[in-house]
Amino acid sequence: MVVTDFDIIIAGAGPAGLAVAKEVAKELGKGHRILVIDPKLKPETTAAWYSYADRIKANGLGSCVLHRCKSLMYVAMDLTHEMKDLLVVLDANKVLGLWQRQAKSCGVQFVQDTLRDAEQIAYGVSVKTAKSSYTARLLIDCTGITSPLLKKYNLVSHVNTWVLYGGVITHITIKDPSRIYFLPLNDTHNTYIGIYPHSAHKADFYVFYNLNESIGNPTDLKPLFESSFKSHYPHARIAAPLFGRIAGGELNAYALDNMVFFGQSGMMDPPGCGMGFNEILLHHQAFARNIALCLKNNQLDAYALDAVATSFRDPAIFQFQQIIAKYTYYFIFSPTKWRGGVAWLNSLGKDSRHWMRNEFSISWIKQASLKLYNTIPLSEVIQLMPPKDYAYIIEHFLKFVGNAVVEESERIEKTYKKGLIGQ
């Protein structure tokens, strides 16, 4: 038998790569050979993360919490929506540092290098990097949306991107630091501002907009960020930059023979709400457990790996988030901008938080779809949508709304009959 250099090579030491590295090393136990490749010397991100107190506790990340909040505030024109939840703002680099230490303590090796190419060979995968080349039984690609393999194998079917630019700002006073804020700029592109407080005097502050079938360039937003943070907080200073992309969509394949995609390169960011770090948190343990099983059973073909990569991709949840992402056209181009979105959140009341958590049942989706339809009818949205997206919306949205209308009419009928019997 030919012996490969490594059992697993993980490309990318962002949250996806590190979370999988520490977990899969634990699953495989002593004797595994795992290598993580990243061009950065130590893991660092230019993203900012808020998450949920329950998820952070379940993942043992309490020491990485900078600040706790009680709600997300959405503002658009004359409307506001307060989405109540137990939220935490994280020190993202502390999370990465902790995960790297955990991975190293389980024997994972790290090298400062850049993945350039990979292809299947008879006994595994051949991996080419900027400085070297390796063989492994399995490559897990966690390099994000700019992955060279997504490009080489033409795997992106469609993509919807939130492009973000901002900074950690100090010398400010936030009136109510117990809330995370999403505020509209009401400009032509309908850019939004996100503010995650660290305290009353420090916050992550970034501007972001949505692009369809493009991944954009975060630095294009730099001038807008500079003017908007100055207008909100004239005396603010920038302590560190924040920028990046949150890309969601679909791949033509989530795995190839001896290669699998996880995190943003696996399109795990829900396109509607974009909470990609949170998805990694929710799914990395199951992913690592199943990958370890594939490795032990030597089932490393595209079919087996695809089953692992898509096992937590609930089609109904994805389709619903995709519908919300497509309604974005309406929010960008309609004269009332994001007002309809905030009106929809208000119609959901305290149940709205399930949307941002990307955690909901089919009956929730049906009710939320019906409320969306009642707030902003499909007939209006479709007028502002690129023709190629009609079919998707019609097929998936009507499925949820159609069922919800039937269920609602049955419920009304029952109530009505009960009323008649009571007379």
Ligand SMILES: Cc1cc2nc3c(=O)[nH]c(=O)nc-3n(C[C@H](O)[C@H](O)[C@H](O)COP(=O)(O)OP(=O)(O)OC[C@H]3O[C@@H](n4cnc5c(N)ncnc54)[C@H](O)[C@@H]3O)c2cc1C
């Ligand atoms: C400003 C901002 C705010 C955000 N807010 C939130 C939030 O509040 N909550 C939330 O859940 N999500 C949030 N996100 C999204 C979240 O950051 C992403 O979903 C998450 O970072 C995706 O993780 P990843 O590891 O898949 O990819 P990435 O974070 O993109 O990491 C990819 C890693 O791969 C490395 N790499 C790249 N190319 C190569 C290569 N060729 N070879 C080797 N290594 C390579 C990179 O150096 C990097 O370390 C935010 C993002 C931004 C930018």
